[in-house]
Amino acid sequence: MNTETDTAAEKAHAAPSEDAHFIVSVIAAAGDHDWPALRRQLSDLDPADIADVIEHVPLETARTIAKMIGRHLPTEFLAELSWERREEILPQLPPDYVGRALGELDTDDAAAVAADIDEKDLGRVLAAADEDTRLAVEEALSFDEETAGRLMQREYVAAPEGATVGDVIDRMRVEAAELPDVFFEIYVVDPMIRPVGAVHVSKLMREARDTLVADIMAPIKALIRREMDQEEVAHTFQKYHLASAPVVDEAGRLTGTMTVDDIIDVISEEGEEDLLKLAGVSEAAQTDSVFKSVRARAPWLAVNLGTAITASAVISQFQGSINQLVTLAILMPIVASMGGNAGTQTLAVAVRAIASRDLTESSAPRYVVREAMTAVSNGFIFALVLAAVVGFWFKDALLAMTIALAVLINFACAGLAGILVPLTLRRFGADPAVSSSVFVTFVTDCVGFLAFLGLATIILLH
Amino acid sequence: MNTETDTAAEKAHAAPSEDAHFIVSVIAAAGDHDWPALRRQLSDLDPADIADVIEHVPLETARTIAKMIGRHLPTEFLAELSWERREEILPQLPPDYVGRALGELDTDDAAAVAADIDEKDLGRVLAAADEDTRLAVEEALSFDEETAGRLMQREYVAAPEGATVGDVIDRMRVEAAELPDVFFEIYVVDPMIRPVGAVHVSKLMREARDTLVADIMAPIKALIRREMDQEEVAHTFQKYHLASAPVVDEAGRLTGTMTVDDIIDVISEEGEEDLLKLAGVSEAAQTDSVFKSVRARAPWLAVNLGTAITASAVISQFQGSINQLVTLAILMPIVASMGGNAGTQTLAVAVRAIASRDLTESSAPRYVVREAMTAVSNGFIFALVLAAVVGFWFKDALLAMTIALAVLINFACAGLAGILVPLTLRRFGADPAVSSSVFVTFVTDCVGFLAFLGLATIILLH
Known part of the structure; x- marks a missing residue:
């Protein structure tokens, strides 16, 4: 038995938020306004764990953490927070940090964060962000909550039908910085930028460089319209076991993608909602007073x-x-x-x-x-x-x-x-x-x- | 407006199973034992749609479809069926077709199908499958239902720490046939085959060929143990927004992967289960008598x-x-x-x-x-x-x-x-x-x- 592996295997279990001692020590450090201790405790954690801790401490502690060491935390933790808690701590974070976060996050996460910023602060935050981020966020916010247009990621990889595997891979190497952090498929598009097929990256990589992407593409199983309700999107993903799907505008042009990780949250939310609605609870969150x-x-x-x-x-x-x-x-x-x-x-x-x-x-x-x-x-x-x-x-x-x-x-x-x-x-x-x-x-x-x-x-x- | 795109966009909506006329005509053709008509109606559909139709017709019709044209359907439709319906129609399919299906499907789907085969038929079916399939299925079935060991995919891509991006891509091109249909990450392993990091394929592809995979790998956020209950696996995936995760044995050695599409079903099932349990229904399926x-x-x-x-x-x-x-x-x-x-x-x-x-x-x-x-x-x-x-x-x-x-x-x-x-x-x-x-x-x-x-x-x- 190897201890290192054991620890790694247990890591998935012993989440910091489930460690009562750790939570108590965070609450104590925040109570003492001891920011070096807070920073030591939190800043090396995985963003998902940081979010989890902030979710599990009293509101006062969460606000203190945001105020004192928020600017030193990786911006991804904002994407992992529940919207209720995010709305509560966003006012405590410096506008330039939030502006930078919007730029660093994928556009779907940026839109989710921006939606929770108080209207009067949003202008100041967007001013601190770059032009591309500002436009993407404003466009996302123009769609209804709980629609594909709000949830979709605006970065995607598309290739014309005449492109070869080599062309696509070379272009991705050059444009690496502008691509989404992680993506599952590239879309083959016609001259009007309408998706005609998809190639999973794991397939693209296995093919010879001179193969035409059009020859290895799979048909698009389902197109998502920007106005589509998230519940319908989730149903489509579930039915076709999709990892990602292209999102198109009214003219059928590719405008973004939706990925399965966003859908997981939707599915578990919808299931919970039905349970609570049947029991006659209009909404409930862990942080509710x-x-x-x-x-x-x-x-x-x-x-x-x-x-x-x-x-x-x-x-x-x-x-x-x-x-x-x-x-x-x-x-x-x-x-x-x-x-x-x-x-x-x-x-x-x-x-x-x-x-x-x-x-x-x-x-x-x-x-x-x-x-x-x-x-x-x-x-x-x-x-x-x-x-x-x-x-x-x-x-x-x-x-x-x-x-x-x-x-x-x-x-x-x-x-x-x-x-x-x-x-x-x-x-x-x-x-x-x-x-x-x-x-x-x-x-x-x-x-x-x-x-x-x-x-x-x-x-x-x- | 382009009609071709419109049709594609609507495809996601007008599922055949929701088209009452289509369902009626399938039931009629099955009633008449008109197999050419059945074959014409079904065999060109997407496997998910075929499964959906078989799910929505009366049991008698489903049995007739399986018996008359089952052998002409793409084997993937078996993976898309609910286990209840699958259990009902499997005895109507020829053993050699089911054996071939087990070999063609990814191991997680093959295990799910095999679990629904009547015990006395399983031997005959496995005899019709190849050696690798037989071993993989038998190993999967040795784990409890609803554990990672049952749900995991046994195919994966691993690379030693000293490998370069070029090594990995070249090996994948050579071994293309043995790789899973679609995968999200490759795992970097130590000499004991214990995972030490992961590289998403979309990242691998962007890097120069001489880059060491160890230099671009991300830490493993969570290891899944084979005995882990599916609900815990789903929680881990949700918390860390994982697309896939490595599954390890007791010694921490990589034995497979779990992908997010399996988790989607688990999450929606668990949500449903809680709803039904709270209402005092022990189990319910659409096909229940x-x-x-x-x-x-x-x-x-x-x-x-x-x-x-x-x-x-x-x-x-x-x-x-x-x-x-x-x-x-x-x-x-x-x-x-x-x-x-x-x-x-x-x-x-x-x-x-x-x-x-x-x-x-x-x-x-x-x-x-x-x-x-x-x-x-x-x-x-x-x-x-x-x-x-x-x-x-x-x-x-x-x-x-x-x-x-x-x-x-x-x-x-x-x-x-x-x-x-x-x-x-x-x-x-x-x-x-x-x-x-x-x-x-x-x-x-x-x-x-x-x-x-x-x-x-x-x-x-x-």
Whole structure:
């Protein structure tokens, strides 16, 4: 066993941000305004680790780090920060450092950083950057957030159809400084600069120098338009297993590239977003204050209050029945709760299928049938189980039959609501994840109480 | 506007699987056993599109396609299928075709396909494959599913520290046939084949032929061990924005590489899994039958039945109180429902933070405090609102005060349960997403009923 390798192998694990002692010592050094210590602790770390540390310390410490030693940190750490934390520390960094950072970063990262700079500071920062950087950043910011035009990298390597492998390699050696840090493909373009094919660099390198790039190029699997939403871009990358793809303007001319590392963040963000939306949290970040968290969750709680009161209004119609048979009050939450869970299950499957483009207009009927049948099947199973439990508990066969029927009805409604609500929301252009669960639970609560108390009133009390 | 480019630009959108007419015609041709038509429809498509079509047709059609024209399809389509569908159609493909596929695919894809072949058929298929393929597949299958050893690509390019850029490029030209289709980096290794640095191919190509690779290599940001779980691999890739990383054995020797396109699938799968687990669905796939769906959802519904009955048992302790004041039965679901939602919100934030490694041992106390304060703050707000509504509805100030107190208590418990339950599950090595919501809802239901009915009995009925 070789210790050096062991350490390297463990390096991937023992990230500084997960080392509580290290974090405590950084917080202490910042508290003491001990900038030589801070600089010693941070400036030799990988930019991703520096960002990670700044992400994991209290806001006050992060601001102190930026203010005291920010100018000595490698500019790449800015690209690795979450936008929330970046927005918080950017005002503490000197404008000339930020201007230099914009120039050094790839254009996609530069645009992301620039988007978080306070509008009144942006002019000063861009003045400190060079002309090319300024133009690239301004162009990127002219596109909507979360579109390819904002996320794309403006540097790319293109070659005309007549170029040979040797031509391309020679040109890359000469223009090395202007190329992106890392790229995966070169694009073969027609005279109008429209991409007609791609050659992966690992392929380019294996070919003889006099081979025409046009002879070894692969067809472009997918073109990205600048206006395309990031979620759609991510879906395209995933489907075709792309490492990078060309981005084109309205006339189909090559204007940049998107690389898979930007897409990874998009995919994991979108997955998280769906999870949080379904749970009724409008947004959440690790650095959120209590105030922000309250604000992100209160709206959905308010809607839930409204639906819960409506469900109670349903119950209040059956006061007389409950007065006659208090058992109804004891059992009614079971019917609502079981239906709510069946509905949530269907909803989670539906939202996931919509996100992965499995559930489309054409497959919708099949999904609806399957979900309805699944819900009714589970409804049968649990109606029987619950009837047995209730029959045993209260020694009342009619009561057992009543609750079984109510559960079956509620499961059927739960299955239909779980799939139809997100489909309907999508049909009307709304996000199927965002308000589905409140609708679905509303349906299962109301139907649950209404079916059980209504059937009980008819079957047991007349 | 140029029509050729327009069509190419739209190609990314109008996937054949989303064209209902096309799908219908494929199903019809399969129904008629019209293999020339099937072959005409499918064999010129991109492998990703072929897979997509096979994914979107009924199982019967998919089997017919595999049986009739499978041998004429490009073998890459097997790598693009979901494992569920692949498992279903593999028995319909001739063993020699599958054997050839294993040889043609990159080793990571070959291992994934081999894992879905029925054990009794695998021998026959591997016999049809070449020796190298057989060894690579058998080695891959010796690792657990969802580990780097299973997912990694066994082909890689390595160069000794003394090699020059020219040496590496020349060797790649000679050995072109044995190299992976596409790769991102070459690894510089010491005499024990332990990776000491990496050179991105786009960098290699720009350098002069006599440059030493050791002079231009970048440090290895992270080593992947073969036993590492895919979720940890994905986290490492995301954190360091890696396009590929070396995989090493116990002695630190290079044994393969992992590339970012495999990680994309892992990340989107893990995000989906958390969403489904939180909703109580053990697994779900688009091709699942009703029977499978029922089986995937029934267990959690059974657990929920148990907790719902327990909550009802809590209510049954207060029969006397409900008999005296039926209003309690009307209002008690509001208290439980609001608490349940507050708990689910906290839980979603916690599960997401655990998945993204924001919520660690060291940051846990901060999270618990923030979540508890958020829950109590929202508790105050909605206690006041609900008191106003109930006071207005029932004209009873004491009742309004009672429900407000109960809501506040339930919110506090919801916040604590929402963060402590997943943390405790993780501490004991369990998946924090998988059974959290049943625990949390159990807590909020029981506490909700107990607090409201208990306080009402003390305050209103004595």
